[in-house]
Amino acid sequence: MNWFNIKKIIKEINDFKICVIGLGYVGLPLARLFSTKYDTVGFDMNQSRVDALNAGHDATMEVSDVLLQDAIKNHGFKCSTRLDDIRDCNIYIVAVPTPVDENNRPDLKPLWGQAKL
Ligand SMILES: NC(=O)c1ccc[n+]([C@@H]2O[C@H](COP(=O)([O-])OP(=O)(O)OC[C@H]3O[C@@H](n4cnc5c(N)ncnc54)[C@H](O)[C@@H]3O)[C@@H](O)[C@H]2O)c1
Numbered sequence: 028m029n030w031f032n033i034k035k036i037i038k039e040i041n042d043f044k045i046c047v048i049g050l051g052y053v054g055l056p057l058a059r060l061f062s063t064k065y066d067t068v069g070f071d072m073n074q075s076r077v078d079a080l081n082a083g084h085d086a087t088m089e090v091s092d093v094l095l096q097d098a099i100k101n102h103g104f105k106c107s108t109r110l111d112d113i114r115d116c117n118i119y120i121v122a123v124p125t126p127v128d129e130n131n132r133p134d135l136k137p138l139w140g141q142a143k144l
Pocket of ligand 1 (some may be wrong): 051054073126
């Protein structure tokens with residue numbers, strides 16, 4: 028790998044804009060942590076969940092209010108239900124539910140629903 032390639036990779040890393048879709052037990056801690064290094068938006072279909080998170084409180088207590096509020100105030104972390112707020116992201120991480128049926132087969136409908144957006 029030459030110096031040009033290294034500089035290109037560093038530029039690409041600095042240009043990351045990450046969207047985490049589904050701000051539950053998995054997605055929110057991930058999004059909060061990413062936000063400390065990269066421009067990050069959290070996306071969820073549940074407006075009241077998004078409102079509470081933007082107000083600095085995670086009802087699931089997976090992320091402490093201190094860390095969440097630090098991410099919002101000092102790292103520009105925000106959550107949204109609006110597609111327009113995530114259109115310019117270049118990395119999308121999906122963490123929506125995949126419940127299993129009686130045969131332990133995952134129901135992938137929420138995942139496909141997200142992929143269509
Ligand atoms: N919770 C765990 O301990 C755990 C462990 C390993 C893997 N997982 C996997 O991680 C994934 C997420 O699980 P979780 O426990 O975080 O789920 P969760 O139910 O805690 O949160 C899911 C979030 O996704 C949102 N959501 C659902 N459909 C959506 C859609 N179409 N668009 C946007 N947001 C949507 C919901 O509003 C909710 O806030 C699942 O596939 C699960 O199997 C979870």
